Amino acid sequence: MTDIATRGTRVVATTGGRSRHNGGGPRAGTIAAFLIPFFLPFVLFYLVPIAYAIGQSFLVVRRTGGQYGTSYTTFGGFDQYVQVFQNTEFWSSIGRIGLFGIVQVPVMLFVALIMALLLDTPLLKLKAFFRIAAFMPYAVPGVIAAIMWSFLYSPQLSPVVDLLKAIGLQPDFLGPGAVLWSAANVSTWLWTGYNMLIMFSALQAIPQELYEAAKLDGASNWAIAWKIKVPIIAPSIILTTVFSIIGTLQLYAEPAVLRQISSNISSTFTPNMLAYAVASGNNYQQAAAISVVIAVITFVLSFGFMRLTSKRAGL
């Protein structure tokens, strides 16, 4: 809101003398007309549910009378939060997702970066085809992708497993150790193209003169890629990292689908799955507290990462 207000003032300042508008009336109306379609749903479907969840997280259930009784809720202070912090399942889900993120996010973004750089070289033919092909998986809904991969992982159905067995390997993609990485593979497949596209569009915005100058100075294609292109698109790389951190903490669809065929994914495998399991047991207050804690962790990690990198990169 403040962003827009500031820009608005700037516009008035630069065009002030020639402006045909007198006073703020019609301008305020115009601003409101443009903003309401955004702010009304934003408030209704974003801020209100958040406030409701925060409210719920400070309640506890009490009950009166009999074997089944009648329940009511009352203010319980930080009770629910104390329980979240004491919940070992919660922390192991965070740990699991942390491990997932530390490995999967760098791998995915590195692959995306290489693909973006390749697409940006004049050497590559059939660019449009490769661009679309790399982006295709993103067009597949996450649940469908996970179902498709689950068929490729299942020893009963998978041609990949049959092939590996034929050459003497005994793969167990759904085993207790491997299943986390099988889920990571689905996420990587889904999101690499999307991240590549963000980086690629940043590359496209770099003026060609820079490359010409570099070539005149005798820079190789390799040097141009790593010394010019990558530093210039650093903000895009940071942006995709932040998106990926958020996505990782909210991981749900891939493991939830793989859970249908592998008992090595528990009902509390990721923080979001835990929150869902708790909510399905009618403990909405505890689920709200878990959600708030996940949101705070996401907030701290993504803003922390932005701060850290923006200082380093001098942005």
Add this chain to the structure above:
Amino acid sequence: MSNTATRIRIAGAVVAAAASIAGLAACSSPAPSGDAAAAAPAAACEPAKGNVTLQYWNTVPGMDQVVALWNKNNPNIQVEMKNISNDQYGTIGNALKAGKAPELAQVGYDELPDLRTQNAFVDASACADATAAKSKFVPWTWSQTSFGDTGVFAFPQDTGPMALYVRSDIFKKHDLEIPKTWDEYAADAQKLHDADPNLSITFFDPNNAEWFNGLLWQNNAEMYGYAGDKWHVTVESDQSKQVAEYWQKLIDAKLVRTDLAHGSTPMYAAYQKNQIATYVGAAWGYSMFRDNLPDQSGKWTIVPMPTWGSSAASGDWGGSTVAFMKGNTHLYESVKFNSWLNTDPEALALENKLGGLYPAATAGSALPALAEGVPYYNNEKIFDVFADSSKNIDTSFTWGPTQKTVNLALQDALAKATAGDGKLADALTAAQAAALKSMQDQAIPAVAGN
């Protein structure tokens, strides 16, 4: 984005959060007064003056055709149905919270106490037809829906009495007798495995608490009791441990598969490839095999579940009731429709044909579809086996008020055990702890043990 703008935005969010915390008093629901806290009295049962429209939510395939049949013959009591199979309990739970529950909704037996704890039902016992319906249903089902004859909260609809599905061709090939006890079953498992290491007698799906609970039920492993104003949690008992330790032995000896999820494509593929010789299943499973493995027609037979001792005992796996939901002001009409839906031969036959339901009404066994032999099963009268099974189900078994949470905890721990981390019996300890913790969270007084 400038730093200042960010800070202002964060500040705004914090203010909004603080405001919402300040508004908490308004958020929390007040404690009920003394009168309301007492058990709700049975609602009155008066016929409505004019025409009535009832809402009925369910997950049964083809139920719309059953409802259409009722609507055609009962212009004064029209029923509007909604299929909620996407998220059955989520939809019901949200509707209850919003005060917009339907008059009637499908609820599984194991979810009845859970929903009752959330005050989801009305007692229809003021309707003479409701209390009289008791004689029309298999005894154990009525004890579940009446909560041990303390009211009429639902009518039983279908059941899942358990039995053993056997590939008679595989048993014949390996010269095996059909097992009558679990000991004989384990011995057969060993013989099959010795004859062919790729052949297992069955699979153990750790992520299927409902199935495991059926096994516990068969062994009279009562999970809950109520006495002295408290729930008594006995998920971990000698009987339940006996079941867990039995399956642990089979798993340790690699006689049963643990890598197949019930109802999944890989499970059917394993059966299709003749890798599994039996299926410990429920009545509704007969159509699963018939429809998914058509080439195995004539190879299956259905026999009573193996027993622990010499006396016949069975368990139930699945099945549902049609419950009278909170806010129902048309109990008279609801009872009329509900009893037609679940006891009328025409309705039962249609539900069996379209939805594969195995009726809870005693009249069900007289249905032509259930009295005749089934072609897929060598024209054997398989439903006689299920009818006998149903008669041998313990009527005092009680589900817990937080069963869903307990089932999830049980599954997670069973899965750990099948992955080599701990034993199946540890899962009972985990489920027992989850039961006590979740009941504490819901402020339900509970203690461990009898």
